[in-house]
Amino acid sequence: MSAERRRTPARGWVLAASLALCATAFAQPASGAEPTPAPPAGDGLALTPPMGFNNWNTTHCEADFNETLVRDIADIFVSHGLKEAGYTYVNLDDCWALPERAPNGDLVPDPVRFPHGIKAVADYVHSKGLKFGIYSSAGTKTCNEAGFPGALGHEQQDANLFASWGVDYLKYDNCNNQGVNAIERYTKMRDALRATGRPIVFSICEWGTNQPWEWGKGVGHLWRTTIDINDSWASMLSILKLNMVRADHAGPGHWNDPDMLEVGNGGMTATEYRSHFSLWSMMAAPLLIGADLRKVTPETFEILGNRDVIAVDQDPLGVQGRPIRSAGGLHVFVKPLAGGDRAVALFNENDTPARIETNAAELGLPQASGYQLRDLWAHTDAHTAGTISAMVPAHGTAMYRIGADRHWFQYPPALDAAAEVELSYASALPVVAPGTPAAYTTTLGNSGGAPVNSVRAKLLTPPTWSVRATSDPTTTTLRENERFRTTWEVSAPPGTPPGRYPVSASFDYVNPQTGAPATLTHTSEAVVPEVPQTGTRYLSDVPWLRSYNGWGPVEIDRANGGRLAGDGGPLTLRGVTYAKGLGTxxxxxxxxxxxxxxxxxxALVGVDDGRAGSVTFEVWTDGERAYDSGPLTRTDPAKELVADISGAKAVRLVATDAGDGVQNDHADWAELTLTC
Structure with missing residues (x-):
């Protein structure tokens, strides 16, 4: 948790740009204190990244944060197989204590939330074969607005109390630190924990402000490298990019911590949550569940319980995976594993599917005639002659384990399938307009060392759509390192409702190992848009194809507010209020x-009244910029925007930060209309 939580929504800004601002705002003086060297042998704790639960991402300080929640989570760990999968710690975050210490200086558990006390809760967790964690701050108060007591100046007293309760894990935050040097504060609590004689994992939570990866080894067992995560794709992606460059500083007993998991909290798609879980595991990150497991779907348990992926995170070699190639939003991550295998993640951060490919040489594997390849989400085994290739969905991650295997021929060849529509411009969505034929291509690739025979391609669409092959859908033999392509014409009938529809490439073939028929299917999606109506309409009345926004959602007929839809005020530019438009x-x-x-x-465009930001408004047509307002600030009058979009298949309305950061860049598109 960080002071970021106490910011009012109206002062929010896009997370990706705020990271540097927050680091400046909370920076500590770099005065003289140096970390105490780590003991030569270490203490044997956190030899793999800690796994467990922390309540903050789902409950904050709400009433349902109490001992019942903790007991229920411990029970679910056991009943749903999470304990067997490796999840160990059930941890409390802020708000567990009363606002004042006892007369003797001890922290006092909130008697409403924890009527039986903390020790009773810890004992219950221990009775399930699990471990128990607690929260404090390396300051005079914690980060919550209520200001619960922090441990600054009470380190040994609090450490002794935690040990007496049976605490196994301490998350130690950074608020209200009175300007005391971070290394000094965290080292003092480390020493206090050691003096108790109880083994307690020490989590340094100072948000990466003081570069803890440079000094944290030997002080803590893990350290936050960024500010708090939130349950959004933008937050997860920005934190990934900050943490993935710190791989040199991680290892057994000392881990980079990009913050807790958001899987199951509802702000991302299942594909995005699988990416989140895959990438945290590739980075050897602590896996602390942040969702209320009493309320999540079976799909959430499936993601969190994926033992193939967990094994990568918990690999005893303790190497943090790193990107070996990143370009155009496409990334190849590799993580060396004990025994010589490699874990590989092919990650697509873009809004459209893309093929990502790597090979054994690039991964650092020894040359071999064949390799065993395990798909860690499909839980299937294949062989490859060296290539790993996949059509990765938007915001998706394909994850594999690969190793040299002299018995590679026992596994079927690795195949990858795809169905792709011809795009109107690079990075466009896969649009199929009602009544307008779209060109598709299906592809089957063979990365194995054996041929695949009797291949027949099919393109599967919704039943009312028409599909016609425009090239041969069959081939007698697909040899190793070859691709078989078939082209198709697809039409969605006039009147097809706007939405996203499944379109699948399906291939029948003969398995060369068994001689038996087999089928491989890859499902993508087609986006059916609303057909433009003749005349002039307010764009706030027209459904968009896609959107992203720097802070909270795009607002319809309101100004951008905070994190929730509808929490902004009226669209107001230089004292004039407008009923129609978009708030971004x-x-x-x-x-x-x-x-x-x-x-x-x-449109009439400008920075919403009462905001101090600066914004540039742009209109893009099929990937080309058609209009640029230039920088506008709160002192500029509303500017009339007129953009010629003739012939464009798609139009994007873009608000940039005008090159000076995104703080308070609330951009109003008032009286926004489209003429067709």
């Missing part, structure tokens, strides 16, 4: 389908 926050983009049938976008 840089960096933002809102895309609409125009299908070549529209001519003009108009």
């Amino acid at each position: 926050h840089a960096l933002s983009s809102v895309e609409y389908f125009t299908g070549g049938a529209c001519s003009e976008v108009r």
Whole structure:
């Protein structure tokens, strides 16, 4: 937890740009204190990244944070197999104590939340064969607005109390630190914990402000490298990029911590949560569940309980995986494993599917005639002659374990399938407009060392759609390192409702190992847009194809507010209030389908009244910029925007930060209209 939690929503800004600002705002003086060297043998704790639960991401300080929650989570760990999968710690976060210490200086558990006390809760957790964790801050108060007592100046007293309760893990935050040097504060609590004689994992939570990866080894067992995560794709992605460059500092007993898991909290898709879990495991990150497991779906348990992926995170070699190639939003991560295998993640951060490929040489594997390849989400085994290739969905991750195997031929060849529509521009969505034929290509690739025979391609669409092959859908033999492509014409009938529809490439073939028929299917999606209506309409009345926003959601007929939909005020520019338009926050983009049938976008644009930011408004047509307002600030009058969009298949409305950061960049698109 960090002071970020206490910021009012109206002062929020896009997370990706705020990281540097927060680091400046909370920076400590770099005065003289140096870390005490780590003991030569270490203490034997956290030899693999800690796994468990922390309540903060789901409950904060709400009433349902209490001893019943803790007991229920411990029970679920056992009943749902999470304990067997490796989850060990059930941890409390802030708000467990009363606002004042006892007369003797001890911390006092909140008697409403924890009527039986903390020790009773810890005893219950221990009775399940699990371990128990607690929270404090290396300051005079914790990070919550209520200001519960921190441990600064009470380190030994609090450590003794935690040990007497049976605490196994301490998360130690950074608020209200009175400017005391971070290394000094955290080292003092480390020494206090050691003096208790109880083995307690020490989690340094100072948000990466003082570069703890440089001094944390020997002080703590793990350290936060970033500010707090939130349950959004933008937050997860920005934290990933900050943490993935710290691999040199991680290892057994000393881990980089990119913060807790959001899997199951509802702010991301299942694909995004699988990426979150995969990438945290590749980075040897602590896996602390942040969802209320009493309320999650079976799919959440499936993600959190994936033992193939957990084994990568918990590999005893203790190497943090790193990207060996990152370009254009496509990433190849590799993580060396004990025994010589490699874990590989092919990650696509973009909004559209993309093929990502690597090979054994790039992964650092020894040359071999064949390799065993395990798909860690499909839980299937294959062989490859060296290539790993996959069509990775938008925001998705394909994850594998690969190793040299002299018996590789016992496994079927690794195949990858795809169905791709011809795009109107690079990075466009896979749009299929009703009544307009779309060109598709299906592809089957063979990365194995044996041929695949009798291949027949099919393209599967919703039943009312028409599909026609425009090239041969069959081939007698697909040899190793070859791809078989078939082209298709696809039409969605006029009147098809807007939405996302499954489109699948399916291939029948003969398994070369068994001679038996087999089928491989890859499902993608087609986006059916609303067909533009003739005339002039307010764009706030038209469904968009996709959007992203720097702070909270894009607002319809309101200004951007905080993190929740509808929490902004009226659209107001220089004292004039407008009933129609969009409220965005840089960096933002809102895309609409125009299908070549529209001519003009108009609006009055500017920084919403009461905001101190600066914004540039842009209109893009099929990947080309058609309009640029130049930088606008709160002192500038509303600017009339007129953009020629003739012939464009899609139009994007973009708000940038004008090059000076995104703080308070609330961008209003008032009286926004589209003429077709």
